Amino acid sequence: MGEAIVITSGKGGVGKTTTSANIGTALALQGKRVCLVDTDIGLRNLDVVMGLENRIIYDLVDVIEERCKVPQALVKDKRFDDLLYLLPAAQTSDKNAVNSEQMKKLIDELKQDYDYIIIDCPAGIEQGYRNAVAGATKAIVVTTPEVSAVRDADRIIGLLEKEEHIESPKLIINRIRPHLMKNGDMLDVEEITNHLSIDLIGIVADDDQVIKASNHGEPIAMNPNNVASIAYRNIARRILGESVPLQQLEEENPGVFTKIKKFFGVK
Amino acid sequence: MNRKQNVTIKGTKDGLTLHLDDVCSYEELKKELNQKLTESSRSSEDRLISVMVHTGNRYLSEAQEEEIKELIRQKKNLVVESVRSNVITKNEAEKLKQDNEILSIARIIRSGQVLEVPGDLLLIGDVNPGGTVKAGGNIFIMGALKGIAHAGINGNKEAVISASVMKPTQLRISDSLTRAPDDNVEEGKREMECAYIDEDNQITIDRLQVLMHIRPNLSKLQGGF
Known part of the structure; x- marks a missing residue:
């Protein structure tokens, strides 16, 4: 029996889809059977990030409306031998095409076959959100170090705490820019974690490669040397129950010249 | 007879x-x-x-x-x-009790959440920005107040609000209202503070310790010790 984890944030554009794709990929790299479920009906894009868009035949609404069986709609990622699947969202309907009970039934069915079901939640707190959390047993809240994103994360955590079938949510702080954080121009990790008072499961640095990889339909987690990739892999290991220390996001050691300047207090 | x-x-x-x-x-x-x-x-x-x-x-x-x-x-x-009369109904007694009791609640009031109690509120936790607490009586917050607190919602001007960390978006007591200053520069160590309505009908923030002088009724203990 698998675990269903919903990836949510409240605010749009903080990286829910990227996070879903990469956590799914990282879990598959660890040898787990993973099914990604895109619940953003009408605005799907997890398939694009995964590079699976051109293989979609049926989608989530087809499954719910029983136009096909669940396995028929699942898109297999050939880069992973029978480990990673995607259930894409429909592009032609909207969020009201599905209700929470139908979603719960579907996720329960998927739990029989997969170790992890990663549910990518749409932005907002309306029907789409309710559908995404209906079948989940765990939740990960994604936020960025911005006041607006943290505010929405707080709201979402409040809503998630009311859902009795979901364990206390975990936090990912995404798109961290170490130099801004160091200068105090960005909320720092400790501040955000204290404010939201939930467990931190990972921090991810803002990295150009993430965008590049997404555009190529290749989740960054497949690249073993990238800083963000390591962050996602660490998160996957923490989901599996390992205890992995937080990444150090400080930039490389400053050169001798910088050290001397710092010594004399020159900026 | x-x-x-x-x-x-x-x-x-x-x-x-x-x-x-x-x-x-x-x-x-x-x-x-x-x-x-x-x-x-x-x-x-x-x-x-x-x-x-x-x-x-x-x-x-x-x-x-x-x-x-x-x-x-x-x-x-x-x-x-x-x-x-020497007697009151159960409903009246119930209401009287609610209006006079201190309700303690241990949780975080998050953005979008509203907590309302008929009497005094003792919150063991924070009020985050976007969250609201309301009470018919006083509000005591053991954590940080970063959202909105409204004491004396039924018109009690004697009500007070106190918090370990006082950084509210807005404070309301009865029908008075005050908001945080726009320039939030003063940081650093601060002690527990309280807010009350002063003689000029303005909400004032001060050290917690002034409450015992201006609101002696807050003590419920009878007699000396």
Whole structure:
């Protein structure tokens, strides 16, 4: 029996889809059977990030409306031998095409076959959100170090705490820019974690490669040397129950010249 | 048989006190009250006489109370000042208890959440920005207040708000309102603070310790120690 984890944030554009794709990929790299479920009906894009868009035949609404069986709609990622699947969202309907009970039934069915079901939640707190959390047993809240994103994360955590079938949510702080954080121009990790008072499961640095990889339909987690990739892999290991220390996001050691300047207090 | 009187009238320097018997039937009581008042009404005086009514252990419904008041008012120059009874209904008692008790709640009030209590609120946790706490009485927050707190929602201007970390978006007491200054520069170590309405009808923030002087009623402990 698998675990269903919903990836949510409240605010749009903080990286829910990227996070879903990469956590799914990282879990598959660890040898787990993973099914990604895109619940953003009408605005799907997890398939694009995964590079699976051109293989979609049926989608989530087809499954719910029983136009096909669940396995028929699942898109297999050939880069992973029978480990990673995607259930894409429909592009032609909207969020009201599905209700929470139908979603719960579907996720329960998927739990029989997969170790992890990663549910990518749409932005907002309306029907789409309710559908995404209906079948989940765990939740990960994604936020960025911005006041607006943290505010929405707080709201979402409040809503998630009311859902009795979901364990206390975990936090990912995404798109961290170490130099801004160091200068105090960005909320720092400790501040955000204290404010939201939930467990931190990972921090991810803002990295150009993430965008590049997404555009190529290749989740960054497949690249073993990238800083963000390591962050996602660490998160996957923490989901599996390992205890992995937080990444150090400080930039490389400053050169001798910088050290001397710092010594004399020159900026 | 010397019948026991159902209505006793006593004169005090403040006016009249009517003691109504609590055993006889209501109808009987009304009849006798009417009779007694008619006998003793001396219409020669112009001065208004205030009347206090004691109903003992009898519970009067609102309609009955109004009827008794009306009966007394009909007599010239009598004014009903108060009606007192030894008994209240369970509902009234329940409400009285709620209005006077300190409700303690251990949780974080997050953005979009509203917590409202009828009496005093003791919150063991934070109020995050976008979250609201409301209380009929005082609000005591053991964590950080970063959202909105509204004390004395039913018009109690004596209500106070205190928090370990006072960084509210807005403070409301009764119908007064104040908001955080736009330039949030003063940081650093701060002690527990409280907010109250001062003599100029303005919400003021001060050290917690001033409360014992300006709101001595906050102490519920009777006697000394």
